[in-house]
Ligand SMILES: Nc1ncnc2c1ncn2[C@@H]1O[C@H](COP(=O)(O)OP(=O)(O)O)[C@@H](O)[C@H]1O
């Protein structure tokens with residue numbers, strides 16, 4: 001089994017950016033597990049029952065640009081409260097984590113539930129207003145007409161729902177390194193994450 005890096009944190013904290021770079025620089029695979037929940041949420045918006053949607057998800061659906069939409073993110077957070085939906089997605093995530101050659105998974109419950117034995121766990125966070133500003137810039141750059149206030153409201157609502165659900169709530173694992181990126185630029189945040197990984201990774 002390869003080395004697994006678990007990266008969790010709230011919306012737009014920078015966990016995807018860090019995970020992608022760690023994976024690229026280390027030659028590991030990367031799985032953005034939020035896309036699984038977004039794909040289920042999207043299917044629910046199309047009228048499908050969420051548990052059925054999770055059980056029959058196709059990996060090809062994970063690359064659709066429509067998954068970025070704020071309404072899909074909200075639907076994702078709603079379906080993510082359903083224990084049977086989460087259960088249906090466990091095997092896919094654990095199989096990815098176990099791939100030889102190493103894996104980086106980012107989400108909300110990777111260090112706590114999906115890969116509790118991962119040797120490297122990061123919890124990436126930032127102040128809500130900063131996260132909202134980052135996500136707003138990203139959505140505007142993608143051509144969406146959204147206000148920063150609506151993005152902040154979505155982030156706060158999802159934080160609340162994700163932290164307070166009964167099954168696999170968003171929280172830092174006890175053995176996670178907490179990285180607050182509020183006052184870091186992208187390169188500084190990536191470098192801090194890499195230093196931590198290098199400390200716990202056996203030299204190869
Ligand atoms: N440390 C940082 N400083 C400034 N912008 C950042 C930082 N980290 C990420 N971003 C930007 O913020 C947005 C959200 O980052 P992303 O990695 O997608 O967050 P997450 O995966 O936690 O939702 C992206 O547009 C990204 O380029």
Ligand SMILES: Nc1ccn([C@@H]2O[C@H](COP(=O)(O)OP(=O)(O)O)[C@@H](O)[C@H]2O)c(=O)n1
Nearest residue numbers: 011012033034037076077080107108109158
């Ligand atoms: N491992 C995960 C990943 C995402 N999710 C849910 O899926 C939603 C969307 O996740 P995401 O990672 O794509 O969201 P962003 O952080 O990119 O905004 C979250 O608000 C969570 O409710 C989860 O419950 N568990």
